[in-house]
Amino acid sequence: MIIKQAELFKGMNRDFVKGIMDLTKKESFKEGDILFAEGDRAEEFFILLRGRVKLSIGEGGRLVHVVGRPGEAFGWSSLVGRDAYSASAQCMAPTKLLKMDREDIEKVLENDPANGLVFVKRLALSIGERLVNAYNSLRSIHHLEFPDTCGTSQMLRQRSTL
Numbered sequence: 001m002i003i004k005q006a007e008l009f010k011g012m013n014r015d016f017v018k019g020i021m022d023l024t025k026k027e028s029f030k031e032g033d034i035l036f037a038e039g040d041r042a043e044e045f046f047i048l049l050r051g052r053v054k055l056s057i058g059e060g061g062r063l064v065h066v067v068g069r070p071g072e073a074f075g076w077s078s079l080v081g082r083d084a085y086s087a088s089a090q091c092m093a094p095t096k097l098l099k100m101d102r103e104d105i106e107k108v109l110e111n112d113p114a115n116g117l118v119f120v121k122r123l124a125l126s127i128g129e130r131l132v133n134a135y136n137s138l139r140s141i142h143h144l145e146f147p148d149t150c151g152t153s154q155m156l157r158q159r160s161t162l
Contacts, residue, residue, distance in 0.1 A: 008047075008073045008122045016115035019108045024098040035075075035089040035097075042077035042085045043102050051095025055087045065130055066092070076127055078102040 009017050026049070029035065035046065038057055046053075053067040055074060064087055067074045077085045079102065109116035 007071065008119070008126060010122065011118050012115045016108070016112050016119075019112070020100070020105065023100050023104045023108065025100075027097055027099050029091045029095045029097065031091055031093050031095075033091045033095070035091065036085050038086065038088045039084050042075070042082050044075055045078045045100045045102065045105060046073065046075045046089075047098040047100075048072045048074070049096040049098060051097075052092040053095060053097075054090050054092050056090070057087050061088065061090075064134060073123070073126060076123060079105060079123060080127075 009020070024047075029051070035053065036042075036044070048067050048070055050070060053074065054061075054063060055065040055067065056063050065074075067089075074089065075085065109119060
């Protein structure tokens with residue numbers, strides 16, 4: 001099954017993965033269907049089975065990522081304590097997804113803390129990779145050099161040389 005092939009579930013025991021699988025609903029969508037809009041309540045998590053999903057932000061729908069690999073997860077806002085989705089998701093082709101409810105997943109994670117920790121670490125890795133890809137895209141599109149920061153997103157003042 002595709003969920004076992006998803007990077008997100010590697011290293012987790014069979015019972016844990018089965019518990020997650022038991023929560024999933026397989027759904028099909030048409031090209032152009034909106035799965036969720038930026039700012040909608042983040043109540044569901046998704047894993048792509050087939051198709052392509054555009055994740056975008058802002059009124060103009062600026063592309064931030066295309067979910068296109070079977071097993072790729074999205075809708076992570078629902079699992080990291082955010083009340084609302086940080087992007088919009090729209091199908092770019094006929095698409096099949098596994099859809100899971102936030103509260104159901106949280107119960108499985110709480111009932112198996114060891115595998116839940118692995119799951120959260122894998123989710124953080126996935127989010128981190130997407131963030132690095134976004135930085136690289138910005139850099140290549142705008143030919144930006146990113147300023148030094150203090151780790152708080154505040155720029156360091158350049159020291160003047162005397």
